[in-house]
Amino acid sequence: MNEYVSEAIVLEKEPQGELDERVAVFTRSLGKFSAKVKSSRKITSKLSPHLEPGNFIRVRMIEKGSLQVVDALKRGKLSGPPDFFYLLGRVLAEGEPDEYLWTTLLAGVKDWRKILAILGWDPEHASCEHCGRGNVFAFHIASQNFFCGPCAARSRGEKIELA
Ligand SMILES: [Zn+2]
Incomplete structure (x- = not known):
């Protein structure tokens, strides 16, 4: 079982099934990917506020067949139009970190x-x-x-x- 810890920008969050959520994040070290936010309502409600699109977070994930968020902590919020982070998620390729893009986004560039x-x-x-x-x-x-x-x-x- 692999564990990853990274800084990340939340791109998208959507419900999955009755209790789960799925988030797409752009991480500094691993690039973009999506991960499940697992099953107990209690855990989801604890993590969920940290996983709003545009949030700048520190995230801990484990890989058990697929990626799963086990902890997330909001450290800030990037401003942007409502669809900005969603669209960013559409154009980023999975698993391709980009340090220049990362620093550009954190600097607040939305052009x-x-x-x-x-x-x-x-x-x-x-x-x-x-x-x-x-x-x-x-x-x-x-x-x-x-x-x-x-x-x-x-x-x-x-x-x-x-x-
Ligand atoms: Zn034309």
């Missing part, structure tokens, strides 16, 4: 142009995947393509709008 550039999708010189226009407005998560405004409005699926 998607900067964040996407760090992740290797620089919108600066990108052009619309559909029509080729240079002034991109949105990043389409599923296809990892940039779209201009009109093409973004016609496309389906989750998108990150660039300020």
Whole structure:
């Protein structure tokens, strides 16, 4: 049984079954992954307030077949629009730590142009995947393509709008 302790940013939390929750976190040492917050209502209610999206936490997890959060302590909260951390969870790859992204997020940067550039999708010189226009407005998560405004409005699926 492996145990991990890391600083982490909570990306998403959702109920699982009747008593459990599942959280997605971006950790400093292991990158993004999701883990179960286990079963007793009592334990969940103790940990749950520490595991709100945007929280900066110290988390302890064990690996027993899958990852499970056994302890979490909120150390701060990063501000951001409600969907910011959720969308971040959609674009981060599992298990890829990124120290530069980590420090950038902790510094409070929420500019998607900067964040996407760090992740290797620089919108600066990108052009619309559909029509080729240079002034991109949105990043389409599923296809990892940039779209201009009109093409973004016609496309389906989750998108990150660039300020
Ligand atoms: Zn276009």
